[in-house]
Amino acid sequence: MIHQYDAVIVGAGIAGLTAALQASQTCHVAVLSKIYAPRAHSGSAQGGISAALGNEEEDHWEWHMYDTVKGGDYLTDQDIAQILAREAPQRLIELEHLGVPFSRNTQGKIEQRRFGGHTRNFGEAPVRRACYASDRTGRVIMDALYDHCMVRGVEIFDEVFITSLLRSEGKVCGVAGYKLATGEPMIFHAKAVLLATGGCGRIFKTTSMAFAATGDGFALAYDAGVPLEDMEFVQFHPTGIHKLGILVSEAARAEGGILRNGKGEAFMERYAPTLKDLAPRDIISRAILTEIAEDRGINGKDFVYLDLSHLGKAQLEQKLSEVTSFVQTYLGIDASQSPIPVAPTCHYMMGGIPTDAVGHVLADGKNQVLGGLYAAGECACVSVHGANRLGTNSLIDLVVFGKRAGTDIARYVAQNNLPSLPSGAESAVKEKAQGLLESQGNERISQIRAEMQKTMTQQCSVFRDRPNLEEALCKIGELKARYAQVGLSFKGKRCNYELEDALELGNMLKLAEAIAYSALLRQESRGAHFRNDYPQRNDHDWLKHTLLAQTPNGIQVDYKPVTVTRFKPRARTY
Amino acid sequence: MQVKLRIFRFDPQTDLQPHYDTFTVNSEPTDRVLDCLNKIRWEQDGSLAYRMSCAHGICGSDGMTINGVSALACQKLVKDFPPDKEILIEPLSVFAVVKDLVVDLEPFFEREKSVHPSGGIALTEAAEDVEHLQSMEERARFDDDIKCIMCGCCVAACPVNQGEDPAYVGPAAVVRAHRYIFDSRVGDTLKRLQIMDTPHGVWSCKSYFKCTQVCPKKIQITKHIVEVKRKILSDLRHKK
Numbered sequence: 063m064i065h066q067y068d069a070v071i072v073g074a075g076i077a078g079l080t081a082a083l084q085a086s087q088t089c090h091v092a093v094l095s096k097i098y099a100p101r102a103h104s105g106s107a108q109g110g111i112s113a114a115l116g117n118e119e120e121d122h123w124e125w126h127m128y129d130t131v132k133g134g135d136y137l138t139d140q141d142i143a144q145i146l147a148r149e150a151p152q153r154l155i156e157l158e159h160l161g162v163p164f165s166r167n168t169q170g171k172i173e174q175r176r177f178g179g180h181t182r183n184f185g186e187a188p189v190r191r192a193c194y195a196s197d198r199t200g201r202v203i204m205d206a207l208y209d210h211c212m213v214r215g216v217e218i219f220d221e222v223f224i225t226s227l228l229r230s231e232g233k234v235c236g237v238a239g240y241k242l243a244t245g246e247p248m249i250f251h252a253k254a255v256l257l258a259t260g261g262c263g264r265i266f267k268t269t270s271m272a273f274a275a276t277g278d279g280f281a282l283a284y285d286a287g288v289p290l291e292d293m294e295f296v297q298f299h300p301t302g303i304h305k306l307g308i309l310v311s312e313a314a315r316a317e318g319g320i321l322r323n324g325k326g327e328a329f330m331e332r333y334a335p336t337l338k339d340l341a342p343r344d345i346i347s348r349a350i351l352t353e354i355a356e357d358r359g360i361n362g363k364d365f366v367y368l369d370l371s372h373l374g375k376a377q378l379e380q381k382l383s384e385v386t387s388f389v390q391t392y393l394g395i396d397a398s399q400s401p402i403p404v405a406p407t408c409h410y411m412m413g414g415i416p417t418d419a420v421g422h423v424l425a426d427g428k429n430q431v432l433g434g435l436y437a438a439g440e441c442a443c444v445s446v447h448g449a450n451r452l453g454t455n456s457l458i459d460l461v462v463f464g465k466r467a468g469t470d471i472a473r474y475v476a477q478n479n480l481p482s483l484p485s486g487a488e489s490a491v492k493e494k495a496q497g498l499l500e501s502q503g504n505e506r507i508s509q510i511r512a513e514m515q516k517t518m519t520q521q522c523s524v525f526r527d528r529p530n531l532e533e534a535l536c537k538i539g540e541l542k543a544r545y546a547q548v549g550l551s552f553k554g555k556r557c558n559y560e561l562e563d564a565l566e567l568g569n570m571l572k573l574a575e576a577i578a579y580s581a582l583l584r585q586e587s588r589g590a591h592f593r594n595d596y597p598q599r600n601d602h603d604w605l606k607h608t609l610l611a612q613t614p615n616g617i618q619v620d621y622k623p624v625t626v627t628r629f630k631p632r633a634r635t636y
Numbered sequence: 637m638q639v640k641l642r643i644f645r646f647d648p649q650t651d652l653q654p655h656y657d658t659f660t661v662n663s664e665p666t667d668r669v670l671d672c673l674n675k676i677r678w679e680q681d682g683s684l685a686y687r688m689s690c691a692h693g694i695c696g697s698d699g700m701t702i703n704g705v706s707a708l709a710c711q712k713l714v715k716d717f718p719p720d721k722e723i724l725i726e727p728l729s730v731f732a733v734v735k736d737l738v739v740d741l742e743p744f745f746e747r748e749k750s751v752h753p754s755g756g757i758a759l760t761e762a763a764e765d766v767e768h769l770q771s772m773e774e775r776a777r778f779d780d781d782i783k784c785i786m787c788g789c790c791v792a793a794c795p796v797n798q799g800e801d802p803a804y805v806g807p808a809a810v811v812r813a814h815r816y817i818f819d820s821r822v823g824d825t826l827k828r829l830q831i832m833d834t835p836h837g838v839w840s841c842k843s844y845f846k847c848t849q850v851c852p853k854k855i856q857i858t859k860h861i862v863e864v865k866r867k868i869l870s871d872l873r874h875k876k
């Protein structure tokens with residue numbers, strides 16, 4: 063079936079819905095989502111959304127900008143960090159005006175709390191910059207956007223899985239995919255496409271991300287020849303529930319929670335004397351794994367404790383009720399009595415599809431826009447998070463750059479004609495699915511996926527080095543070859559989730575390779591990318607963004623400079 | 637340990653009637669029921685259809701009927717059930733089955749939408765660049781409602797939705813309405829009360845408390861429904 067819109071938005075998370083709400087003021091917009099829209103992973107964001115409102119104490123956007131740049135270990139493009147920090151307060155107020163129920167302080171204003179790496183006066187001490195609603199901040203923002211989108215008539219197509227970008231006349235002119243319930247191909251013909259498909263944490267064994275976080279949007283762009291930027295920078299959040307990876311929000315430490323090793327020591331004092339447990343995530347994740355490697359895990363095991371017991375039941379109920387209920391449900395632990403076993407969990411992709419400041423995708427990763435294609439949210443790399451994202455900076459990124467993309471899409475739609483639909487769009491989708499459905503191969507999806515996750519976790523996560531990365535690449539190459547022989551046990555069309563799993567795995571294997579390859583190339587340590595064999599940051603050779611593109615002759619590597627405006631790179635200590 | 641699951645199977649396009657399949661999986665007592673389903677789909681039978689995403693009770697995808705009770709498969713652990721018995725897994729009731737455990741939730745989302753006045757969601761005036769002021773007490777008034785993840789478990793468990801009045805807007809939609817009615821910043825309360833005060837609106841609720849018992853987010857649904865009824869009586873009926 064062929065649908066025609068001015069713009070289609072792939073992804074119903076906060077990035078996609080923000081853009082939809084904006085663009086729908088003047089355009090006919092459809093939002094597509096492979097899961098029901100309110101299930102998007104943005105709904106699981108817990109701790110907060112940053113904006114220098116100064117509701118609790120003095121704060122300035124310049125401080126926020128500085129923290130974002132330093133938090134990103136100076137790989138952040140500073141013109142973009144400036145946009146984020148300056149526009150954040152206005153976007154936040156707009157969210158409030160849409161009805162988002164932020165928690166309130168005694169003056170009736172939006173309450174703000176501390177969060178990792180957010181500081182007063184350029185690094186002096188923590189500042190209260192994170193607006194929040196208990197520990198369900200993402201849920202309430204998404205609900206408000208969803209309600210407004212529904213009421214304003216944005217058309218949402220739920221459970222549509224997008225498999226290809228459509229191109230003609232040198233531009234992107236829509237997307238193609240199929241309806242999960244029936245297997246029926248669906249074509250969306252439009253002047254503009256926004257990819258807002260979220261992250262790809264499922265490449266790793268332990269992650270705080272949902273099963274839907276398989277990086278389909280990264281792969282759609284990568285397959286269309288667009289390079290991916292800075293893929294080596296993967297954030298591991300220090301406090302995932304041991305083994306499960308479910309997140310215990312940084313808000314837990316913002317409210318006073320303390321990390322302790324097997325000897326009971328509050329070890330962060332040694333790694334970040336000023337900010338301690340509120341240091342940025344890359345630093346704390348390395349600290350935890352160092353404690354464990356040096357035999358100071360809990361009873362010699364591979365986790366440490368996050369202690370909230372001194373906060374008291376009332377505060378836990380009021381400010382961290384989701385987190386405490388997760389711990390209760392899955393571990394049988396009462397957080398007001400006992401410490402929580404935690405270890406780093408894959409949490410966020412700093413890299414992604416390169417865009418300019420209005421979300422337009424850059425065909426060469428540098429300055430040449432690809433007509434009709436936009437990206438926003440976690441799958442995009444406007445390069446505001448650099449080498450390491452600060453907590454609460456993703457949600458504000460989604461609304462700042464989601465709105466900018468929505469605005470530019472409206473402009474683009476008004477100024478451009480609809481390119482003709484390429485012939486054979488429908489058959490391309492059918493072939494992709496048919497190839498998998500008819501394959502006689504006997505490799506199993508779950509097996510290949512598990513091996514990929516194990517490889518990436520053991521050889522390409524918090525600590526990396528050349529031999530491990532080379533081995534990981536070798537293994538992924540082998541898994542890609544085996545993937546060509548994958549066979550499905552179910553060949554039906556209706557609700558074929560095995561087919562979806564197979565398509566997602568194909569995407570993830572490509573991205574795993576891009577991550578490991580970018581990591582191998584970058585011979586320095588910066589932010590979330592730490593090389594045991596190159597433990598220092600090296601601004602002389604590596605103050606630049608990595609760009610990897612797929613070409614018929616293999617992966618092509620390129621680099622582009624980082625935009626430095628106000629803050630010259632300095633040593634990063636906290 | 638080994639766990640047996642007896643699972644409802646049905647493809648309305650090809651099957652004349654549903655049947656049940658039994659699967660055995662190896663699991664830890666602390667595994668989620670969802671983990672068991674995943675093992676089945678990944679290792680034994682790729683045709684098993686169910687939804688899931690977050691795996692920790694926050695996205696609302698995997699509502700189903702487990703041993704007769706609406707619940708999220710990712711929130712129930714194997715050890716919550718008697719070890720020597722099969723765990724019975726069926727789709728949420730009330731909704732039409734698309735395949736196996738997947739049900740059509742379109743009517744559910746339509747009802748969520750129906751609680752909004754057609755003109756849109758109207759908040760009271762606020763200056764352009766400052767937030768509405770709202771006291772902590774005013775904010776607390778609807779704090780319970782915003783926990784809702786739209787999983788549909790309450791609707792599936794409600795005897796009214798199940799039969800007495802299938803067109804009843806349902807507990808989740810009333811929670812949604814309550815969230816706006818009791819938000820001090822919202823200006824269209826009367827319109828929303830009128831929407832609730834229609835046939836198949838809030839008065840269809842007979843206070844059976846089933847919804848409250850199953851809600852995975854422990855929302856005091858029935859209490860909120862009663863508050864909406866009271867508010868209709870005080871604000872709508874008295875004014876007439």
Ligand SMILES: Cc1cc2nc3c(=O)[nH]c(=O)nc-3n(C[C@H](O)[C@H](O)[C@H](O)COP(=O)(O)OP(=O)(O)OC[C@H]3O[C@@H](n4cnc5c(N)ncnc54)[C@H](O)[C@@H]3O)c2cc1C
Nearest residue numbers: 073074075077096104108109110224260439440454456457
């Ligand atoms: C547990 C957790 C807690 C977090 N807490 C915070 C926090 O407190 N503060 C903060 O700033 N950040 C937080 N983050 C990060 C932040 O939530 C995410 O980066 C952000 O929500 C991503 O939003 P998005 O709009 O880009 O994508 P998502 O919300 O992930 O949405 C992706 C959308 O794309 C759709 N989609 C994907 N692939 C396809 C396809 N092939 N076809 C069709 N549709 C598709 C999906 O259906 C979905 O609708 C947290 C992250 C996690 C995992």
Ligand code: SF4
Nearest residue numbers: 784785787788790851
């Ligand atoms: S009220 Fe509870 S049971 Fe009902 S949809 Fe919301 S979360 Fe689910």
Ligand code: SF4
Nearest residue numbers: 794841842844845847
């Ligand atoms: S209290 Fe009302 S809504 Fe809840 S189950 Fe009973 S009748 Fe249904």
Ligand code: FES
Nearest residue numbers: 689691695696710
């Ligand atoms: S999978 Fe998200 S609620 Fe269970």
